[in-house]
Amino acid sequence: xxxxxxxxxxxxxxxxxxxxxxxxxxxxxxxxxxxxxxxxxxxxxxxxxxxxxxxxxxxxxxxxxxxxxxxxxxxxxxxxxxxxxxxxxxxxxxxxxxxxxxxxxxxxxxxxxxxxxxxxxxxxxxxxxxxxxxxxxxxxxxxxxxxxxxxxxxxxxxxxxxxxxxxxxxxxxxxxxxxxxxxxxxxxxxxxxxxxxxxxxxxxxxxxxxxxxxxxxxxxxxxxxxxxxxxxxxxxxxxxxxxxxxxxxxxxxxxxxxxxxxxxxxxxxxxxxxxxxxxxxxxxxxxxxxxxxxxxxxxxxxxxxxxxx
Amino acid sequence: xxxxxxxxxxxxxxxxxxxxxxxxxxxxxxxxxxxxxxxxxxxxxxxxxxxxxxxxxxxxxxxxxxxxxxxxxxxxxxxxxxxxxxxxxxxxxxxxxxxxxxxxxxxxxxxxxxxxxxxxxxxxxxxxxxxxxxxxxxxxxxxxxxxxxxxxxxxxxxxxxxxxxxxxxxxxxxxxxxxxxxxxxxxxxxxxxxxxxxxxxxxxxxxxxxxxxxxxxxxxxxxxxxxxxxxxxxxxxxxxxxxxxxxxxxxxxxxxxxxxxxxxxxxxxxxxxxxxxxxxxxxxxxxxxx
Numbered sequence: 001x002x003x004x005x006x007x008x009x010x011x012x013x014x015x016x017x018x019x020x021x022x023x024x025x026x027x028x029x030x031x032x033x034x035x036x037x038x039x040x041x042x043x044x045x046x047x048x049x050x051x052x053x054x055x056x057x058x059x060x061x062x063x064x065x066x067x068x069x070x071x072x073x074x075x076x077x078x079x080x081x082x083x084x085x086x087x088x089x090x091x092x093x094x095x096x097x098x099x100x101x102x103x104x105x106x107x108x109x110x111x112x113x114x115x116x117x118x119x120x121x122x123x124x125x126x127x128x129x130x131x132x133x134x135x136x137x138x139x140x141x142x143x144x145x146x147x148x149x150x151x152x153x154x155x156x157x158x159x160x161x162x163x164x165x166x167x168x169x170x171x172x173x174x175x176x177x178x179x180x181x182x183x184x185x186x187x188x189x190x191x192x193x194x195x196x197x198x199x200x201x202x203x204x205x206x207x208x209x210x211x212x213x214x215x216x217x218x219x220x221x222x223x224x225x226x227x228x229x230x231x232x233x234x235x236x237x238x239x240x241x242x243x244x245x246x247x248x249x250x251x252x253x254x255x256x257x258x259x260x261x262x263x264x265x266x267x268x269x270x271x272x273x274x275x276x277x278x279x280x281x282x283x284x285x286x287x288x289x290x291x292x293x294x295x296x297x298x299x300x301x302x303x304x305x306x307x308x309x
Numbered sequence: 310x311x312x313x314x315x316x317x318x319x320x321x322x323x324x325x326x327x328x329x330x331x332x333x334x335x336x337x338x339x340x341x342x343x344x345x346x347x348x349x350x351x352x353x354x355x356x357x358x359x360x361x362x363x364x365x366x367x368x369x370x371x372x373x374x375x376x377x378x379x380x381x382x383x384x385x386x387x388x389x390x391x392x393x394x395x396x397x398x399x400x401x402x403x404x405x406x407x408x409x410x411x412x413x414x415x416x417x418x419x420x421x422x423x424x425x426x427x428x429x430x431x432x433x434x435x436x437x438x439x440x441x442x443x444x445x446x447x448x449x450x451x452x453x454x455x456x457x458x459x460x461x462x463x464x465x466x467x468x469x470x471x472x473x474x475x476x477x478x479x480x481x482x483x484x485x486x487x488x489x490x491x492x493x494x495x496x497x498x499x500x501x502x503x504x505x506x507x508x509x510x511x512x513x514x515x516x517x518x519x520x521x522x523x524x525x526x527x528x529x530x531x532x533x534x535x536x537x538x539x540x541x542x543x544x545x546x547x548x549x550x551x552x553x554x555x556x557x558x559x560x561x562x563x564x565x566x567x568x569x570x571x572x573x574x575x576x577x578x579x580x581x582x583x584x585x586x587x588x589x590x591x592x593x594x595x596x597x598x599x
Contacts, residue, residue: 042331054485113485116492117473117569119562146485152492152572181409190334191348193405197442198486200408201493271411279443 038188053110054146062130063105069133073161076244078143079153079212082202083179084171084226087259090143092237093167093244095251099141100134108144112156125160139244143167149202151211158215165244166216170287171226172299173203173280174273178265186263200279206286213290223291227298230257277301314340345402352403354422355395365453366424367431368536371439371446371504372461373494375471377518381461382435383548384521384529390538392426394433401434404448412448420452431538433459440500441493450507457536458508462580463518464592465495465573466566467558474557492572498579505583515584519591558593570594 025033033041045051051058065071076093078086087107094101111131115124134140141164147153148168157164171179181199189195212221222243229236233254241249268276284302288294296302310318317325317340328336337343343350357363370385372378379398386393403420404412426432434453439445440460449456472491497515505513514535521528526545533540561569577595581587589595 037335039331039335043329046329046331110485113488115565116488117470117557117561117565119564120568121564146489149489150485150492152568155568155571188331188335191338192334192346193348193402193438193442194346194486194490196348196405196408197438197490200443201489266409268409269411272407272409275444275447276408 038186042188053106053108053144054113058110058114062111062127063102063133065130065133066102068135069102070136071130071133073129074132074141074164075139076141076165076167077147077157077161078141078145078167078169079157080145080148080168080202080208081170081176081205082145083176083183084145084169085229085257086143086145086169088257089167089169089224089229089237089240091258092233092251092254093141093240096241096246096249098138098246098249099244100138101140102133105131105133105142107142108146109142110144110146112153112160113144113146113150115156116152120156120159128160139246146202148205148208148212151208154212154215157212164216164220166212166221167240167243168205168209168221168223169226169229170205170223170291170294172301173205173284174268174276174301177203177276178268182263182266185266200276203280204283206283206290209287209290223294225295225298228295231298281305310341310343314342318342345398346405348406350402350405352396352401352419352423354419355425357422357425358427361425361427363422363425365421366434366456367453368433368457368459369439369449369453370433370435370459370461372435372463372518373437373441373468373472375468375475376461376463376494377521378437378461379435380548381459381516381518381521381532382433384525384545385433385459385532385536387543387546388529388533388536388538388541390430391536392430392432394435395425396423396434398435402438404445404452405438405442407448408442408444417452431536440497440504441490443503446504447507456508456512458504458513459532459535460497460501460504460513460515461518461521462497462501462515462584462587464558464594465497465577466561466569466594467592469495469569470558470561495573496576498576498581498583501580501583515580515587517588517591520588523591566594 033044036044046057053060078090080086090107093099109131111128132140132142147157177199180202181196184195184199185191209221209223222240224236224239234250237251237254238248241247281302284296284299285305288296288305296305314337317336325333334347337347338349341349345352354363368385370378370382372381382394385391401420401423403416403423406412424432424434436445436449439449469491472494473488476487476491501513501515514532516528516532525547526541529545530540558566574595577589577592581589590597
């Protein structure tokens with residue numbers, strides 16, 4: 001049927017200014033819209049030139065800087081990992097009074113995602129900085145979980161934000177795989193080998209982290225375990241705040257996770273699960289070397305990796 | 310497949326492409342008109358002739374789209390001792406589901422049934438994903454443990470540039486993961502290393518696409534020797550490298566080329582360590598002093 005070999009249509013339209021709420025439809029229209037299946041919603045959004053930051057076609061220009069705001073490189077960037085609690089953690093970081101988080105800007109800016117084969121120079125760096133408005137005396141940042149598995153982003157980020165601190169939440173890779181694949185399919189991704197491969201790819205944390213460590217010193221990268229954050233959110237959040245140079249702070253409800261999937265995870269046959277553990281074992285061992293305080297006791301499938309260290 | 314699915318599958322390309330790209334998978338799923346790569350797709354074994362037997366392939370050709378792997382398999386199939394491949398597009402995708410599901414006896418048998426050949430001839434299978442999707446090579450090794458493995462590699466910067474060019478502008482959702490997929494396919498060094506963990510290293514032969522283009526006759530003779538079949542007797546008849554579009558890499562922005570060169574440099578070094586006869590002078594991006 002030629003789906004995947006279709007000649008590409010004309011390039012996606014002109015760059016648009018970031019105005020997410022410029023024209024807000026009435027509530028009944030929005031309610032009707034939400035009732036459509038995910039892919040029908042996507043078609044309608046694309047028809048009006050509205051692309052999500054992670055989609056091809058997204059090419060929004062940076063937001064207009066507000067009164068009293070200044071722009072510059074982000075002070076922190078969360079780079080991973082998808083389905084490891086990053087929305088929850090970003091909200092907690094943003095609740096700190098020393099962090100500037102403009103509500104109209106997305107947590108995931110994806111501003112560097114498309115620069116695989118596109119030129120990237122001073123103009124693009126300046127444009128990138130405009131994605132990070134803040135008021136004087138505050139810090140700001142974002143969290144694009146896919147950056148970790150986009151190896152081309154690491155040097156771009158080092159060029160555009162050389163002093164940024166990087167945040168990484170990691171999760172036991174087989175659990176992350178099941179959660180990630182369930183999530184992608186629920187969002188309308190086709191049930192194809194490419195979708196599965198994407199979910200597999202995101203679990204090789206050490207492989208991708210090593211790429212960033214070529215460009216950022218280890219003392220500016222904080223790796224935390226999702227499982228430990230769930231067990232001790234107050235303690236782990238204090239570590240994040242301290243890493244970002246923020247004073248101690250206690251958010252109103254530190255245990256209120258966001259974006260938690262309520263869908264049943266995809267089943268995994270025993271042989272396939274064992275093969276996935278084998279697939280990730282060397283990477284987990286490598287991660288344990290990179291992150292000395294990684295607690296493999298929290299990842300029972302990889303307990304033998306821990307004992308071999 | 311439903312009757313409507315058969316109708317949809319028979320639509321000419323332009324009509325099928327009239328369906329918005331965002332809805333094509335849903336439509337295929339609803340009509341059970343599965344395409345290769347969809348996890349619902351189950352390949353139909355070709356009918357075996359009366360004097361043919363089936364069994365696991367004797368050799369595998371691994372290399373992504375744009376690597377020239379399919380093109381090279383078509384040349385290998387010209388050898389007298391090689392049976393024509395009934396799945397020349399590598400569309401079988403038998404092991405795609407193997408990441409989440411255990412194959413039963415029927416699944417393994419279905420793979421074997423894809424490879425009929427007459428006595429005295431060998432047959433091959435091209436897998437575009439067998440290198441870069443890491444769960445597939447171990448399953449291939451289990452299905453065809455005696456197979457010899459040809460790996461087609463190409464200048465990774467050209468490979469990724471062509472792949473990005475081929476898929477850009479399609480407005481496909483999840484474009485970022487498509488880019489990551491394209492970039493990931495260029496890390497041939499780590500892929501070959503992984504392959505040699507599941508196949509004996511002596512059963513794996515790496516071919517450079519560029520060498521096959523520059524000296525097709527020599528590369529085909531070397532391939533025949535590796536497969537332990539008679540050397541070609543007819544003159545090598547070059548034909549266009551089907552599926553390979555050699556222009557995007559040359560048109561790449563110089564700064565982007567330099568970034569991609571840096572991205573792949575360590576992996577290319579690793580590949581060169583594994584493949585002593587790799588000729589980096591054939592790879593524009595990596596030729597000359599590093």
